[in-house]
Amino acid sequence: MTTTQTDSKLNGFDAEALKATMAAVSADPAQGVAGFRVTTAWKGGTRSDSRVKGFTLGGRQIAKDFTIRADEPEELLGGNAHANPQELLIAALNACMLVGYVAGASMEGVRLDSLEIETRGELDLRGFLGLDPAVKPGCDSLHYSVRIRGDGTPEQFRKIHESVIAHSPNRFNIAQPIRLTSDLVVG
């Protein structure tokens, strides 16, 4: 791909702004608390619209407005209008790790030419269907392939790869157990 680059925004990423963020969060960790909220509305059958109206950073509310749509394919009893929830989860993993590679390369002064992450996983539907309590409802594992090209050395790319493994938020959110709590409001 072709990207327009200046020294200060190698890879279209502002490494100087990242350094400033690191300094600010280091000085006052409360500035680095990011809060996310997504509200998902049923649209009939297996269709849903997830709405993002804003997020918080350091206690400050920042408006945004995006909708993320989902559906199941016909073979999984939906209308196939959109990607399904498992595909959204994998996209969330890939997109987060991708930011890590771009940030890491930019901090190293490595110009990227291309970057692609392909991830595969399987579900055994006996888990979701409740047919066998010994079968887990989710994935046993996910495997991802990272294809990266640029002017870094193999050692630099390996270092960035390891840093993403250590520091990617969504990689952590999938690889490590996250505590989920809920409340149910009827009517």
Added chain:
Amino acid sequence: MTTTQTDSKLNGFDAEALKATMAAVSADPAQGVAGFRVTTAWKGGTRSDSRVKGFTLGGRQIAKDFTIRADEPEELLGGNAHANPQELLIAALNACMLVGYVAGASMEGVRLDSLEIETRGELDLRGFLGLDPAVKPGCDSLHYSVRIRGDGTPEQFRKIHESVIAHSPNRFNIAQPIRLTSDLVVG
């Protein structure tokens, strides 16, 4: 919301087809293996396009074609063109659980009037930024509120709620540790 319903597709969901799927997968578990693949391409800066070209079910390849876009907000060094990866992850969780409520209600013969899931979580950016090895890069916890309305009894809704906790694939994928493996291809 208003949905068009027939007895056979209460909530716009084909409960009879789900029963047929359960019988088929029960008789031949290999028919219930679903394989997902998502390829995410860098689009400059923190932008990415995740492409879904198909999935497999019982070894059969089924074509589809969807793109899931992501970006970081300006405050997190992106261009704010799309929802960010954490929001995508939460949408993936919500959308998957929502399918579970719809399937569960439909199997119980409960007509749903509305269903909404709102999920919140926080990240301490010191983890992603590598500022403190004691700070995890991902979320400590996520909390979701389910607001459901329909002609079920409180006991029925509670039973469906517990079933989603036990059987939702993406809830499992976040609440339980998933093994992640990777390979890095440079150049």
